[in-house]
Amino acid sequence: MATTKYIFVTGGVTSSLGKGIISASLAKLLQARGYSVTIQKLDPYINVDPGTLNPYEHGECYVTEDGAETDLDLGHYERFLNVFTSQANNVTTGRIYQDVINKERHGDFLGKTVQIIPHITDEIKRRIKLLGTGGKFDFVITEIGGTVGDIESLPYVESVRQLRWELKNRCMVIHLTLVPFLAASGELKTKPTQHSVKTLLEAGVQPDVLVLRTEHPLTSDIKNKVANFCNVQKESVVESRDVNTIYEVPIEMQKEKLDEIVLNHFNIEFGAKPDLKPWKTFLNKYKNPKHEVTIALVGKYVELKDAYKSINEAFVHAGAANETKVNINYVHSEEVNESTYVNLLKDADGIIVTPGFGHRGIAGKVLAAQYARENNVPYFGICLGMQIAVIEFAKNVLKLEDPNSLEMDRKCKNPVINLMEEQKMITEKGGTMRLGSYPCKLLKDTHAYDAYQSAKINERHRHRYEFNNIYQEMYSKAGMIATGINPETELVEIVEIPKHKWFVGVQFHPEYKSTVINPHPLFVSFVKATIKE
Ligand code: GLN
DSSP: OOSOEEEEEEEOSSSOSOHHHHHHHHHHHHHHTTOOEEEEEEEOSSSSSGGGSOHHHHSOOEEOTTOOEEOTHHHHHHHHHOOOOOGGGEEEHHHHHHHHHHHHHHTTTTTOOOOIIIIIHHHHHHHHHHTTGGGOOSEEEEEEOSOTTOGGGHHHHHHHHHHHHHHGGGEEEEEEEEOOEETTTTEEOOHHHHHHHHHHHHTTOOOSEEEEEESSOOOHHHHHHHHHHHTOOGGGEEEEEOOSSGGGHHHHHHHTTHHHHHHHHTTOOOOSOOOOHHHHHHHHHHHSOSEEEEEEEEESOTTSGGGGHHHHHHHHHHHHHTTEEEEEEEEEGGGOOTTTHHHHHTTOSEEEEOOOOSSTTHHHHHHHHHHHHHTTOOEEEETHHHHHHHHHHHHHTSOOSSEEETTTOTTOSEEEEEEOGGGTTOOOOTTOSEEEEEEEEEOSSSHHHHHHOSSEEEEEEEESEEEOGGGHHHHHHHTOEEEEEOTTTOOEEEEEOTTSSSEEEESSOGGGGOOSSSOOHHHHHHHHHHOOO
16 A cells, blocks of 8 residues: 555543454454554553553553563554564653653753643654554554543544644544443443543544444444434444454454445455454364363462463463363462462362562462472463472472572572573663563473474563573483573573473563464463363
8 A cells, every 4th residue: 555544543431441452353354454554552651661560550561572561452463463563562651751851851852842732742643653654554553542531641632633634534533432231221321422522522533433332232223323423424333242252353343344444434445355264263263162171370460360461362372272261260379378279279280370570479389380390280380480480499309498589589598590690780670671582492302392393482571580500400400401592691491391291481471472373382282281181
């Protein structure tokens, strides 16, 4: 396509309506028609990136190939599109202000008063258009975080208003709202949507398409009413009914012709509906499992499922690949102790110990690793989960005195998990971990090699601590082997216990790279190991 088209997705009425999933679904449909599409998320908070946020705030922090710590919606974009995102795909208010203030300090504004309009909005627009330069993408979908009407979203909505003028017919706005069902009167209510569109109109933005989240089908009357009150074509009022899995949404949006509405808007001719075959094959396997397994996920943020978003989704992909229903039993690591662990873990076909930071819940995680190791239950340790397996092995197999990670105990006698050399001088917290994709070389005849079917892999990282190589020989003699090593730095990236049915700890985060079309090999292999023949 000659010029990039820009699609903005805003949200109204409440948060958590699934703007990210609607954006990803639309992108999927356009991609299936042969267009190149990328999605960007603009977050209205002041943190420069979500890397410093506690997962209780906004869920998991997602990491891209180029090492950006981003909003978890980027995970959806990658899982749906099977295309990498980057630092440019997630921008926060904090980053915008940081850039503008840096320029001001540098003298770039030549004595002008620096203001929200035009300086902040100019920087927002520059960030939006950045993805469209170079002609790499036919469509850039920009999701505006938050809900219209929020004070903090205003500069973004104002930027959209300005871009509509600048880009003219290369631009459109999709507004996602909720049509609640009032049980008492048995009615669907459109008033919140009308108000939300009014709020958008007050900011000078007329939406082109309305996507209405609803628990019940929308009648023609309701669509008419919304179209009338909100100045949109009736055909551009799209129903988005609750479905069982987010992976149904592209199929539903195709039925509602969301992609056709968009292409029509841009006057782009289009042919028959793409058949989405691989996607439907995945859905079919997901919905018709032949086996069922239960995996205990041991973590300290289990009250909030979004804290483990990518892991949960990786199990959906790997489950479908194995035609297996994967039930996740969330076990709070703080509840795992000597008197509870057998009860909490005895029904698990596999145990996964999650990534994490800090001391809370560590003892419970170590017990879970011990239980898995001693009972030959498949074990998958991710990042901190690998470090935990190493600590447990030191304690109960090597019988080292006071083994620990330096993160948990600065003074421990045997720091089997050490602070990485390049981390020793770092004091700033934001964006300073070992982040992004690094290569790893695998040993043959290992679970890792079997899974990847390749000796050279690249995986994404987010950590400060590492396996302490001083102990490597001691470990391998006792039966825990380093099966994946970074070829440049010699850092241990994977440990395995070959005698065990399936015991793998990885220093990286495989969950970030699992997609519907490419389920992650380690997750697929782990789920396979948990199936009882
Ligand atoms: N806290 C550990 C480290 O920094 C593990 C990090 C993680 O699990 N992502 O090394």
